[in-house]
Structure formats: structure tokens, C-alpha cells
Amino acid sequence: MNNSSAFIKVDRRDGKLAMAHFYVAFIALAIGGLCGLLQTLVRSGKFELPAGIGYYQILTVHGVVLGLVLTTFFITGFQIAAVSRTSGTLTNGQRKVGWAGFFLMTIGTVMAATMILLNKASVLYTFYAPLQAHACFYLGLTLVIVGSWLGGIVVIMSYVKWRKANPGKPSPLLTFMALVNSLLWFIATLGVAVSVLTQLLPWSLGLIDTVNVLLTRTLFWYFGHPLVYFWLLPAYMAWYVVIPKVIGGKIFSDSLARLSFILLLLFSIPVGFHHQLVEPGIDPGWKFLQVILTFLVTIPSLMTAFSLFATFENFGRSKGATGLFGWFKMLPWGDARFVVPFIGMLAFIPGGAGGMINASHQMNQVVHNTIWVTGHFHLTIATAVILTYFGISYWLIPHLTGRTLTKKLNKLAIIQGVLWAIGMTFMSGAMHAAGLLGAPRRSAFSTYLNSHQAMEWIPYQVAQAVGGTILFLSIILMLYIFINLAFFAPKGEQEFPVGEVAEEAEKTPMVLENWKLWLGLSAALILFAYTIPLIDIIQNAPPGSKGYKFW
Structure with missing residues (x-):
């Protein structure tokens, strides 16, 4: 990339908006990290929570x-910040x-967090009926x-504005x-929105007596799996472009990057x-269909x-690297902006x-609901x-605040x-090993302390506590x-790094921005995979559950 564009700054007003989100995010990291440490200590059997605080809380x-x-x-x-940097400063209306x-997000976070801290919403984050939280949690x-x-x-x-200016x-x-x-987020969150607004919230408010448990779980997992990709795609953004x-x-291929996202x-x-x-x-045939669709996700991965390793190799060879892995030594191992995401x-x-094991029809039977999944x-x-998010923070935070990442x-x-x-x-290694031995997920050590089988899990629980302690030290440092x-x-001045596409890369076809085509295909796949199963779940629903209240 030429030097003239290297230090294009995100507008200060847009930077303030982005930073407001980051302040909340890192407060969440501190609170969530502490609770994660406490979980591993409790599971080791060597620690009890004080002041009547519950493990599931x-x-x-x-x-x-x-x-x-x-x-x-x-x-x-x-x-x-990314659209402000690459598509131009936000308008006043966009900023508002x-x-x-x-x-709205901050108010909602405070409401949900308050209910959890009051032990009125210990529902394990998956909104799983028949566990019932206080209505303020769902709201x-x-x-x-x-x-x-x-x-x-x-x-x-921002996208529409740029396209109009650059037809x-x-x-x-x-x-x-x-x-x-x-x-992806708009489409995915429709599932959990329908579940909360038509089932869980009215149920919690006492407006309805029962819920269709299988329907709420199905709608949650309609949301729950793309949630993983909502987390992952920003990391891919950094990997592909930054x-x-x-x-x-240089970016190996603009077209390949766009196609993988589609x-x-x-x-x-x-x-x-x-x-x-x-x-x-749920009919096994529909489960099998969705397993096949799940494995198709491995293609863009x-x-x-x-693409990433082609980028690394091209860079290394441009610096004179020879041999099969000579390029590996040429990478900037002293630069945290690269090293931390690379570990990720x-x-x-x-x-x-x-x-792939979790999604397999057969192997899932071995690990389902064990701590392997965790x-x-x-x-x-x-x-x-998360490590990629940290790597992004090392250049984006100083870019937005007008500071520098010092040596x-x-x-x-x-x-x-x-x-x-x-x-x-x-x-994670201990969790995988204990999971293969049958250790359950989401369970405090005391719930299976007297189990004969649990004795072989103890070393792995201690290893989890050791790992959790090291992770918490890393969080403090972060x-x-x-x-x-x-x-x-x-x-x-800290650069917002945006890579250029390699000269030899193919020209990007405009069909990749034909949203009528891609959104239409997405809707067709969703309707094909869910319409008949949802009708069956609704028509053949068992008696509803009155649930277990946590308040």
C-alpha cells in the first residue's frame, strides 16, 4: 500500500462512537474473566464461592x-470504525x-446483568426452557x-452511500x-427474537402458562450456530485485510475473500x-440434512x-525466502499486531x-453435553x-485515541x-480430555463429587484451574x-492497516455484490431446512412446561 493512504484517520467523532463500544467490551472482559476463573477454581474442588454466590450464577x-x-x-x-475508514466518514444521521x-445495548446489558447478579436469571446463557429467568433478563x-x-x-x-457514489x-x-x-446477524437474531417475544417473555410475565420447549430450543439454535460466525467473521476481516x-x-485474492464470506x-x-x-x-432426516449443510461450512474455512498462508508465503518469497517453509522465518515475530492473531x-x-466432531451424527454421541464441547x-x-480481537485492539485503540503502541x-x-x-x-486441553471420559459440562464439582467415575476427572479439573489462573493473569495484562x-x-499517529490486493489477483466480479441473489439463496436454504420441521414441532408439541423459576 502506498504511503499516502497509510495514515488515513478515522474521523474523531466516529472514533468516539467506536471507543464507547470498546469501553463496555473491556469492562465485560474484566467481569467475565473473573467469573471464569472462579468457575475453574470451584470445579477443581479446592474452592467454595463466598457470600452464598451460586456456581450457576x-x-x-x-x-x-x-x-x-x-x-x-x-x-x-x-x-x-472499519466502514468509517474504508467507505468514508459517517454522516450525522448515521452517527445518531x-x-x-x-x-440501547448498554441499558439492556445493565438490565440483564442486574437480574443475573440478583440470582434471578441463572439460566446458563442459552435461554433454555424449562429454566425460566426474570422478565427483565429477557427484556x-x-x-x-x-x-x-x-x-x-x-x-x-455506509455501504449504500458508497455504492451510490461509486456505481x-x-x-x-x-x-x-x-x-x-x-x-448474517439480522437473519440469525430473528430466531431468538421470535423465541423471546412469543414464548419466553410472555411466559416469564405470566401472560401464558406454558411454552413449547422444543420450539424455543430450535429457535435458539437457529440463532446459536450463526452466532459463532458473527463472532468469527470480524476475526476473518482482520486476517484477510489487516x-x-x-x-x-498483499492480499492474496479479493474475490476469494468475498466468496468465502458469501x-x-x-x-x-x-x-x-x-x-x-x-x-x-425432530425427524432424523432433517437432522441429517443440516449435518450435511454444517460440513459445507468447512469449505470457506x-x-x-x-488464502492466509498463500499471503504469508508470497510475502516471504518476496523477501528472498527459499525452501518449503523458508517464508515462515520472514514473518514479523516481534510485532504483536501479527503474533497475537497468528496464535489465534x-x-x-x-x-x-x-x-467437525461435534457436528458429526455419530461422534457427537460421545461428546454431547460433556465438557469437551466447552x-x-x-x-x-x-x-x-478473542486473541484476534486483542490483536485488533493493539492498533485500533491507539488509532482512535491518537496514541501509539510503544515498544x-x-x-x-x-x-x-x-x-x-x-x-x-x-x-481447553483438560476439558477435551475430561470430556472424553464423560465429565459433564455446566456442572459444579460438588454435583458429582461422590461419583466413583468422577475420581478420574479430578486431575483434569485441577489442570483447568491452573489454566484458568494463567488466563486471568493474561486478562489483567490485556x-x-x-x-x-x-x-x-x-x-x-497509529496506522489503521488496510492491505492492498496483489497485482496478479483476478478482477473481482460484481456478481458477488448481487444481494438479491445471495439473500434469496439464503432465504431459500433456511426455508428448505426449517419449514417442515417447525410445522411438525408446532403441530405435534407435547404438553407445555411450566418451568423452573429462578426468582
């Missing part, structure tokens, strides 16, 4: 605050929509989702990717049944891996393999995704990433770096 805090609040706020802030979304998370829709509308408005041209790659992720610039290389939009939503393979009431990339390899989540979202902070950031990798190796980059680092 902190489990819910950990899941909601990290899985929904941290990610949604960070993604919204990052995407707003963005601020309205932020305040709060509804506001979070509606607020995030407004953040997505800002992205759509016949491919949109900026980062803007295109943010648009795809926003569209990392090539950070290492000094495929993820198509195949990430109509696959929720693979989370329900052991549940009765493999495309991404190919490596973690995604075993994480993806574990996901270990899988911690390799994917809590390592591949000292860069060194601390690399240490933070390495600590995370070590802690997660202990914790928060220290964030506070410095936001308030105390030296004033200066």
Missing part, C-alpha cells in the same frame, strides 16, 4: 458477559443511529439485540465484510439442528486458511477439527476469535498472547495494555 455471568456482551460491543465498534444503538437481552441491529444499520447505510465498482473489502456480518498490511505483504452467509444459518442431534421430536489462527486448526468453544471463540506495550502484548496460549492449552492505549500511551 457465575456460569451465567461468564457466558452472557463474554459470549454476548463483550463480542457484540467489540464487533459493533470495530465494524463502525450508532449512538442510539449503543445506549434486557432483547434491547441488546435491537441496539446491535442499529449498529448494523449504520454499516448498511459499477466493488465496494471496499472491509466494508463488504462488515455488511455480510451485519446481514494482517497482510501488518506483515508488509458462503459463510449461506451455510452458517440453516444448520442449528446439529446442536440438537440427541433431542427427540479452508479457503480462508489457503493456529488455535483455530484443532478448534475446527473439534467442530473446551471446543474455548479454542474457537475464546482463543482464535514496551508491544512486548507486553506478545507476553499477553503467549500467556493466553499457555493457559488455554492447560484449560486490561493494563488497553487502559494505557486508551489514556496514557504517548500521543502520536
Whole structure:
């Protein structure tokens, strides 16, 4: 990329909007990280929670605050900054929509968090009936989702404005990717919105006596699996567009990057049944169909891996690297903006393999509802995704605050990433191993302490506590770096790195921006995968459940 565009600044007003989201996200990291540490200590059998705090209370805090609040706020802030940087400064109207979304999300977060802390919503974050939370919990998370829709509308408005000003041209790659992720989020959250507004919220308010448990779970997993890709696609944005610039290389292929995002939009939503393979009431044929669609998601993931390592190899060979892996030594191993996300990339390899096991009709029977699944989540979202978010923070936060990533902070950031990798190796590795031995997920140690089988799980529970402690130290270091980059680092200019496409790459076809085609295909796949099963679930519903209240 030429130097003239290297320091294009995100407008200060847009930067304030993005930073507001990041402040909430990192507060969530502190709270959720502490609850995660407490969970691992309790599961080790060596620690009891004080002041009558319940295990499932902190489990819910950990899941909601990290899985929904941290990610949604960070993604919204990052995407707003990305479209401002690549499609132009937001208009006053767009900015007002963005601020309205932020305040709705914040109010909703406070409402939901209050209910959890009062132990009136210990429902394990998955909204699973027959567990019933206080109505304020459901209302709060509804506001979070509606607020995030407004953040997505800002992205759509920016995209439309750019396309009108540049007819016949491919949109900026980062803007295109943010648009795809926003569209995925709109479509996916319709499921949980319908579940909450028509079943769970009226049930909690006492307006209806019972709910269709299988319907609520099906609607949740219609949302729950694409939620994973909502988390993942911003990491892909950084991997495809930012990392090539950070290492000094070029984007391997603009077309391949766009196609992989389109495929993820198509195949990430109509696959929720693979989370329900052991549940009765769903025809096995429809489960099998969605398993097939689930495995199709591996195609864009493999495309991404190919593109990334092709970028790395092209860069290395441009610097004179020879041999099969000579390029590996040429990568900037002293730059935290590369090293920390790269650790996340490596973690995604075993994480993806574990996901294929989870989605398999046969192997899922072995690991379903064991702590293996928790270990899988911690390799994917809590390592591949979160470490990439941290890597983004190391350049985006100082860019927005007018500060610089100093050599000292860069060194601390690399240490933070390495600590995370070590802690997660202990914790996630122990979770996978204990899961294969049958250790359940979501369970406090005391619930199976007297079980003979539980004795063989104890070493793995202790290893989880060791890993959790190391991870919490890494979180403290991350928060220290964030506070410095936001308030105390030296004033200066930090680049928002946006890579250029390699000269030899093929021209991007405009069909990739034919939204009538792609959204139509997405709707067709969803209707095909869900219409008949949902009709069957509704028509043949068992007696409704009155549920178990936590308030």
C-alpha cells in the first residue's frame, strides 16, 4: 500500500462512537474473566464461592458477559470504525443511529446483568426452557439485540452511500465484510427474537402458562450456530485485510475473500439442528440434512486458511525466502499486531477439527453435553476469535485515541498472547480430555463429587484451574495494555492497516455484490431446512412446561 493512504484517520467523532463500544467490551472482559476463573477454581474442588454466590450464577455471568456482551460491543465498534475508514466518514444521521444503538445495548446489558447478579436469571446463557429467568433478563437481552441491529444499520447505510457514489465498482473489502456480518446477524437474531417475544417473555410475565420447549430450543439454535460466525467473521476481516498490511505483504485474492464470506452467509444459518442431534421430536432426516449443510461450512474455512498462508508465503518469497517453509522465518515475530492473531489462527486448526466432531451424527454421541464441547468453544471463540480481537485492539485503540503502541506495550502484548496460549492449552486441553471420559459440562464439582467415575476427572479439573489462573493473569495484562492505549500511551499517529490486493489477483466480479441473489439463496436454504420441521414441532408439541423459576 502506498504511503499516502497509510495514515488515513478515522474521523474523531466516529472514533468516539467506536471507543464507547470498546469501553463496555473491556469492562465485560474484566467481569467475565473473573467469573471464569472462579468457575475453574470451584470445579477443581479446592474452592467454595463466598457470600452464598451460586456456581450457576457465575456460569451465567461468564457466558452472557463474554459470549454476548463483550463480542457484540467489540464487533459493533470495530465494524463502525472499519466502514468509517474504508467507505468514508459517517454522516450525522448515521452517527445518531450508532449512538442510539449503543445506549440501547448498554441499558439492556445493565438490565440483564442486574437480574443475573440478583440470582434471578441463572439460566446458563442459552435461554433454555424449562429454566425460566426474570422478565427483565429477557427484556434486557432483547434491547441488546435491537441496539446491535442499529449498529448494523449504520454499516448498511455506509455501504449504500458508497455504492451510490461509486456505481459499477466493488465496494471496499472491509466494508463488504462488515455488511455480510451485519446481514448474517439480522437473519440469525430473528430466531431468538421470535423465541423471546412469543414464548419466553410472555411466559416469564405470566401472560401464558406454558411454552413449547422444543420450539424455543430450535429457535435458539437457529440463532446459536450463526452466532459463532458473527463472532468469527470480524476475526476473518482482520486476517484477510489487516494482517497482510501488518506483515508488509498483499492480499492474496479479493474475490476469494468475498466468496468465502458469501458462503459463510449461506451455510452458517440453516444448520442449528446439529446442536440438537440427541433431542427427540425432530425427524432424523432433517437432522441429517443440516449435518450435511454444517460440513459445507468447512469449505470457506479452508479457503480462508489457503488464502492466509498463500499471503504469508508470497510475502516471504518476496523477501528472498527459499525452501518449503523458508517464508515462515520472514514473518514479523516481534510485532504483536501479527503474533497475537497468528496464535489465534493456529488455535483455530484443532478448534475446527473439534467442530467437525461435534457436528458429526455419530461422534457427537460421545461428546454431547460433556465438557469437551466447552473446551471446543474455548479454542474457537475464546482463543482464535478473542486473541484476534486483542490483536485488533493493539492498533485500533491507539488509532482512535491518537496514541501509539510503544515498544514496551508491544512486548507486553506478545507476553499477553503467549500467556493466553499457555493457559488455554492447560484449560481447553483438560476439558477435551475430561470430556472424553464423560465429565459433564455446566456442572459444579460438588454435583458429582461422590461419583466413583468422577475420581478420574479430578486431575483434569485441577489442570483447568491452573489454566484458568494463567488466563486471568493474561486478562489483567490485556486490561493494563488497553487502559494505557486508551489514556496514557504517548500521543502520536497509529496506522489503521488496510492491505492492498496483489497485482496478479483476478478482477473481482460484481456478481458477488448481487444481494438479491445471495439473500434469496439464503432465504431459500433456511426455508428448505426449517419449514417442515417447525410445522411438525408446532403441530405435534407435547404438553407445555411450566418451568423452573429462578426468582
